[in-house]
Amino acid sequence: MVMTTHEEKMRTVRFRVAATPHIVVNSEICRSECSVHACVYVCPANLFVPLDDGGILFNYEQCFECGTCYIACNQEGAIRWSYPDGGYGVTFRES
Amino acid sequence: MSVSSAIEQFDVIVVGAGPAGSAAALLSARAGLKVLLLERGEYPGAKNVSGAVFYGSAILNQLIPNWWEQAPVERYVTRRDIAFMSPTTAVALDFRCAGPGYATAPYNGFTVLRPKFDRWLAAQAEAAGAFLLTSTVVDDVLRDNGRIVGVRVRREQGDIYGKVVIACDGVNSFLAKKAGLQREFHPHELSLGVKEVIGLDPAIIQDRFHLTGNDGIAFEYLGAVTEDVHGGAFLYTNRDSLSLGVIGQISSLVERRKRPYELLEGFKAHPAVAPLVRGGKLREYSAHLIPESGWAMLPKLYTDGLLVAGDAAGFCLAAGLYLEGMNYAMQSGLAAAETAIAACQRGNYSARSLATYRKHLKLRHVSTDFRAYRHAPAFVNGSRLQNFYPELIARSMENLFRVDGTAKRKLLPLSYRMARQFEIRPGQLFRDVYQAARAFLW
Numbered sequence: 283m284v285m286t287t288h289e290e291k292m293r294t295v296r297f298r299v300a301a302t303p304h305i306v307v308n309s310e311i312c313r314s315e316c317s318v319h320a321c322v323y324v325c326p327a328n329l330f331v332p333l334d335d336g337g338i339l340f341n342y343e344q345c346f347e348c349g350t351c352y353i354a355c356n357q358e359g360a361i362r363w364s365y366p367d368g369g370y371g372v373t374f375r376e377s
Numbered sequence: 378m379s380v381s382s383a384i385e386q387f388d389v390i391v392v393g394a395g396p397a398g399s400a401a402a403l404l405s406a407r408a409g410l411k412v413l414l415l416e417r418g419e420y421p422g423a424k425n426v427s428g429a430v431f432y433g434s435a436i437l438n439q440l441i442p443n444w445w446e447q448a449p450v451e452r453y454v455t456r457r458d459i460a461f462m463s464p465t466t467a468v469a470l471d472f473r474c475a476g477p478g479y480a481t482a483p484y485n486g487f488t489v490l491r492p493k494f495d496r497w498l499a500a501q502a503e504a505a506g507a508f509l510l511t512s513t514v515v516d517d518v519l520r521d522n523g524r525i526v527g528v529r530v531r532r533e534q535g536d537i538y539g540k541v542v543i544a545c546d547g548v549n550s551f552l553a554k555k556a557g558l559q560r561e562f563h564p565h566e567l568s569l570g571v572k573e574v575i576g577l578d579p580a581i582i583q584d585r586f587h588l589t590g591n592d593g594i595a596f597e598y599l600g601a602v603t604e605d606v607h608g609g610a611f612l613y614t615n616r617d618s619l620s621l622g623v624i625g626q627i628s629s630l631v632e633r634r635k636r637p638y639e640l641l642e643g644f645k646a647h648p649a650v651a652p653l654v655r656g657g658k659l660r661e662y663s664a665h666l667i668p669e670s671g672w673a674m675l676p677k678l679y680t681d682g683l684l685v686a687g688d689a690a691g692f693c694l695a696a697g698l699y700l701e702g703m704n705y706a707m708q709s710g711l712a713a714a715e716t717a718i719a720a721c722q723r724g725n726y727s728a729r730s731l732a733t734y735r736k737h738l739k740l741r742h743v744s745t746d747f748r749a750y751r752h753a754p755a756f757v758n759g760s761r762l763q764n765f766y767p768e769l770i771a772r773s774m775e776n777l778f779r780v781d782g783t784a785k786r787k788l789l790p791l792s793y794r795m796a797r798q799f800e801i802r803p804g805q806l807f808r809d810v811y812q813a814a815r816a817f818l819w
Contacts, residue, residue, distance in 0.1 A: 283659065294661045348569065
């Protein structure tokens with residue numbers, strides 16, 4: 283199948299999930315200072331979920347570690363990130 | 378192996394086992410230096426994504442003669458297309474070359490799958506004597522009196538000392554920032570690439586793309602293929618799969634509120650692309666950032682005890698006709714190794730001693746190429762070149778070739794009509810022509 287849903291795409295990617303998140307979102311900043319919520323659109327893994335109260339829920343487990351959210355975020359300190367522990371996170375096999 | 382066995386001082390610590398890092402480690406190890414190559418992935422290449430066409434065959438051939446006979450390469454590229462797209466039309470510049478250097482050794486470019494290629498290249502560095510440590514994240518540099526003397530890795534007893542650190546830790550280089558060499562990036566300086574590897578029978582690939590053996594194609598697309606997002610798309614043939622993807626400038630994706638994977642689906646559904654991917658099966662989806670701003674985003678390249686190379690230094694040439702990273706990564710990694718080797722001979726690892734890196738980058742045509750094309754990225758990555766003109770060309774051709782019983786328009790009235798329809802202002806057109814000339818002609 284050539285045309286695929288985002289869920290189908292993500293199922294082809296191998297992740298070794300670390301115990302602790304490597305990205306932390308300060309939802310308070312998203313709620314009070316950001317009206318753009320760029321992270322929701324640009325994340326290629328669709329990991330940022332807008333909440334009813336204006337906050338952002340983030341799931342680090344299927345992260346590509348690409349850095350797009352951090353670059354796109356227009357609010358200082360809303361997204362803090364580093365790399366996951368060695369050997370954890372995304373493991374590409376073909377790309 | 379544990380880190381503690383490696384706690385004594387290395388001559389060179391290379392951070393990141395991509396093409397820049399493995400080339401640096403390989404050359405340093407061959408010079409007899411004690412080299413540590415650190416990689417945060419489970420294996421080299423596990424975190425790496427490119428299109429990927431590797432245009433550095435001639436460079437690698439100088440290090441490893443006939444390297445393609447032993448490396449995991451997919452196909453050598455003998456055909457390149459650049460297509461300008463409207464939602465329904467594609468107008469392509471079609472380049473095919475069966476001549477020497479394209480269809481014969483050392484070949485102009487190879488499609489590769491990075492997890493396989495990078496793993497092989499790192500193994501060559503290991504074979505040359507470098508010590509490869511995978512699954513190891515570098516969190517910081519170690520300093521002594523302000524001078525960088527090693528790295529701190531996220532492990533027990535994680536302080537590792539080295540005379541020269543070469544940071545090849547990719548586009549998001551935390552190390553270049555920790556060393557005070559790179560600033561934070563703006564969303565207009567980077568593009569996001571989303572990609573799929575789609576499995577397809579080799580016989581179908583040969584038929585569909587008119588290939589005869591291990592030759593391959595590299596297609597690139599501009600215009601409506603990314604809707605109104607600044608960017609482009611690509612499609613390359615591997616041995617038994619296609620690599621295809623969409624590239625979009627981050628600021629533009631944000632502004633247009635476009636989801637990158639939806640653009641990717643739109644690309645595959647375009648009438649000029651759909652027949653090429655038909656019957657394929659998705660094998661892997663991936664994403665990665667591309668440092669597209671060239672000269673404008675180059676960091677300070679060295680400091681006391683540390684050099685920066687590859688994507689970490691922004692050595693990715695995104696200049697319209699060219700989208701090349703791995704070759705510059707390799708060249709800059711080799712230039713960094715040459716600098717480190719000379720510094721070790723002198724016993725001087727100060728910034729002043731490492732300043733010869735500039736000379737080596739020049740000799741390997743890295744800094745000279747980026748300087749020559751310094752005006753290209755800002756121009757090429759704008760909306761007019763990536764969206765407006767390609768679509769204008771495609772739509773003009775639709776009008777030029779249309780036979781519908783009405784009077785044929787000659788080129789001048791047709792151009793006038795298109796200019797009015799697309800609201801082209803003569804002043805803007807003149808500025809674009811000037812910028813294009815400055816970017817590419819002189």
